Amino acid sequence: MFDCHCHILPGIDDGSKNVQMSLKMLDMEVRQGVEGVIFTPHFYADMNSPETFLRRRERALQELEANLSLLPRVPKYISGSEVHYFRGMSRAEGIESLCIGNSNYILLEMPFRDWQPQFIDEVEEISDVLGLRVIIAHIERYLDQDRRLVNRILENPDFLIQCNAEFFIERTKPALNLMKTGRIDLLGSDSHNLEHRRPNLADAVQIMQKKDKKGALDHIYRVSRQIFAAAT
Ligand SMILES: [Fe+2]
Structure with a gap:
């Protein structure tokens, strides 16, 4: 399985505070059977230009990479952002x-206001217009928005839909219902730390496996691999 949304890079956003925390988070990912992780620190256009953000992200990545040899096993990883x-x-x-x-997949966080x-x-x-493949981050947070607008997202095959593991853990029934529609393309832990927002993909996958009759997990695995292949 792949974690396509997390805040594991150290010191760049409200996620991991330092490299020690990042290493522990990555170690948790590996222990849960995660084979690939996409680092997606927050990008806010009113706080940084893309260039500044990318410089900061590169610095955070280098700091992490300088310490990866401390881990017994390291998952595959790529950098992205949560725009x-x-x-x-x-x-x-x-x-x-x-x-x-190097892909044209972009993880997009929609507004929380109406x-x-x-x-x-x-x-x-x-x-x-831009020709980018939009991934809508944690769709579960928007399911109470105007239904017609949510459906414009869900019914558009050009958009990929990402759910957080937490959706399955805390709101199992609606999560499984969405899974049964076959509309979940990617999973993410959206992990920020080692406590209340820690890497938790394995718990969600366990819940999904029990009810997955139509190959939803296979589909998620396939799409994740496609993104990794396109990105590297
Ligand atoms: Fe996030």
Whole structure:
């Protein structure tokens, strides 16, 4: 399994505070059977330019890499980002540089305030105009938004849908219902630390396995591998 959304890089956002914590988080991932991790620190356009963000991300990655030999096993990893939605982002300079590795997949965090039709128009433009493959981060956080707008996301095959492990652990029934529609493409721990937001993919997968009659986990595995292949 692959963790496609996490905040394990040290000292770059509200995730791991230092390299020791990052190493422990990565070790937890490996022990849970995670073979690949995508590092997705938060990108907020009002706080950093893409260039500044990428410089900071590179520094955090180098610091982690300098210490990876302390781990008995290291999963495959790639750098990406969790880009917070902003108006005009489909025309903003440097947005493509925030994609996962060398791929054109981009993890997008939608706004938490009430969705407007323009939000979805903008996301469609990221896909149609920029030609990026949009991954909607933790869709479960938006299921109470205006249903017509949520459906414009769920029914558009150009968008990939990511769920957090926590959805299966804390809201098992709706999570399994979404899984049964075959619409979950990727999983993430969205882990930030070693306590209440720790790496937890294995617990979710265990819950999914018991009810997975239609190959939902196989599909997630396939899509994750495709992204890793495209990104490296
Ligand atoms: Fe996140």
